[in-house]
Amino acid sequence: MFDIRLFQVVVPLLFVMYILYQLNMIRLHRKEWRDVLIPTFVAFMIMIVAIAPDRIAHYLSLVLDIKNSVNAILVSSIGILFVLMFRLFELIRRQRKHITDLTIEISLLKIKKLDQDS
Amino acid sequence: MIDRKDILIALPAFNEATVIHDVITDIKAHGYTNIMVVDDGSTDNTTDTIKDITKHNLRLCINCGVGAATRAAILATRALGYQYLIFIDADGQHYADDIDVVVNEMDKSKADMVIGSRFIARQKGIPKMRRFYNLIANVITNAGRFTVTDSQSGFRMLNRKAIENIHLEIDDYGVCTEMIWKCNVSKLNISEAPIKVRYTEYSMSKGQNFWKGVKTGISLMKNK
Numbered sequence: 001m002f003d004i005r006l007f008q009v010v011v012p013l014l015f016v017m018y019i020l021y022q023l024n025m026i027r028l029h030r031k032e033w034r035d036v037l038i039p040t041f042v043a044f045m046i047m048i049v050a051i052a053p054d055r056i057a058h059y060l061s062l063v064l065d066i067k068n069s070v071n072a073i074l075v076s077s078i079g080i081l082f083v084l085m086f087r088l089f090e091l092i093r094r095q096r097k098h099i100t101d102l103t104i105e106i107s108l109l110k111i112k113k114l115d116q117d118s
Numbered sequence: 119m120i121d122r123k124d125i126l127i128a129l130p131a132f133n134e135a136t137v138i139h140d141v142i143t144d145i146k147a148h149g150y151t152n153i154m155v156v157d158d159g160s161t162d163n164t165t166d167t168i169k170d171i172t173k174h175n176l177r178l179c180i181n182c183g184v185g186a187a188t189r190a191a192i193l194a195t196r197a198l199g200y201q202y203l204i205f206i207d208a209d210g211q212h213y214a215d216d217i218d219v220v221v222n223e224m225d226k227s228k229a230d231m232v233i234g235s236r237f238i239a240r241q242k243g244i245p246k247m248r249r250f251y252n253l254i255a256n257v258i259t260n261a262g263r264f265t266v267t268d269s270q271s272g273f274r275m276l277n278r279k280a281i282e283n284i285h286l287e288i289d290d291y292g293v294c295t296e297m298i299w300k301c302n303v304s305k306l307n308i309s310e311a312p313i314k315v316r317y318t319e320y321s322m323s324k325g326q327n328f329w330k331g332v333k334t335g336i337s338l339m340k341n342k
Binding site for chain 1 (some may be wrong): 159174175176177178179180182183186189190193194197198289
């Protein structure tokens with residue numbers, strides 16, 4: 001008989017709401033698919049782990065060939081964190097590029113205006 | 119014969135208030151009056167120091183890097199319509215009398231870009247570490263079509279064709295190599311002219327070091 005604990009209901013519900021919220025953002029054209037894909041995937045994974053934590057931990061320990069289930073979860077989490085970190089770096093790089101382009105554009109507008117005035 | 123009126127001299131500058139006035143005065147004394155300082159978000163009074171003695175001033179409101187300042191200078195030259203653009207370091211390490219050497223080389227060779235090279239004439243006084251950094255940078259840069267002796271020189275002259283065709287992307291020191299690569303892609307000709315460089319304690323504190331070199335290498339790999 002399944003022994004359902006409180007977090008196995010609350011966590012999936014919260015993440016279903018989060019995924020629906022992200023999908024609604026796409027529907028309203030406030031976000032693009034590529035912006036939503038990774039956070040939604042991570043939310044989905046957490047949801048799955050929350051529904052059957054013991055089974056997932058056991059499965060991960062088998063796949064990764066790590067005897068301890070907790071260690072298997074830790075190794076997987078570190079892997080996911082690395083992926084997220086790379087994504088964050090890429091986002092920062094893109095934002096910095098936008099800021100530089102804008103800064104140059106502003107300075108050029110000023111110099112063109114001064115040139116016209118003189 | 120290249121007319122001096124067609125030449126714009128650009129000095130990318132970041133916190134150079136202590137030396138830039140003398141650098142510009144020296145350039146003007148050699149008959150070049152079209153000078154543009156690209157103030158890369160300086161936090162000292164670089165812009166105030168030079169606003170009355172230069173023809174054009176470009177100020178980036180935040181510090182974006184020497185590559186961004188170089189890109190801004192090229193875009194400004196396109197807009198202002200000058201036929202030639204010369205880059206000179208604002209820290210006073212270049213000699214203004216070498217401008218004529220670079221201009222003459224462009225006139226003679228009809229190259230699209232002339233690089234002022236520290237290594238053509240055997241010059242004493244170049245620190246060993248600088249030679250070493252340049253050696254590595256030259257190996258990376260010369261993976262393309264051109265073989266240059268000083269890929270990291272900030273003393274460069276571009277003609278209108280180069281000004282129109284070079285589209286830079288790197289914001290930091292990698293811009294020197296990127297400019298040569300872009301010339302390669304756009305099939306522009308490069309020539310070199312011998313220049314002298316003075317290394318002072320001040321200019322040494324401004325240039326490349328090991329970590330900047332590593333960062334430059336990474337940004338070049340990203341933009342290859």
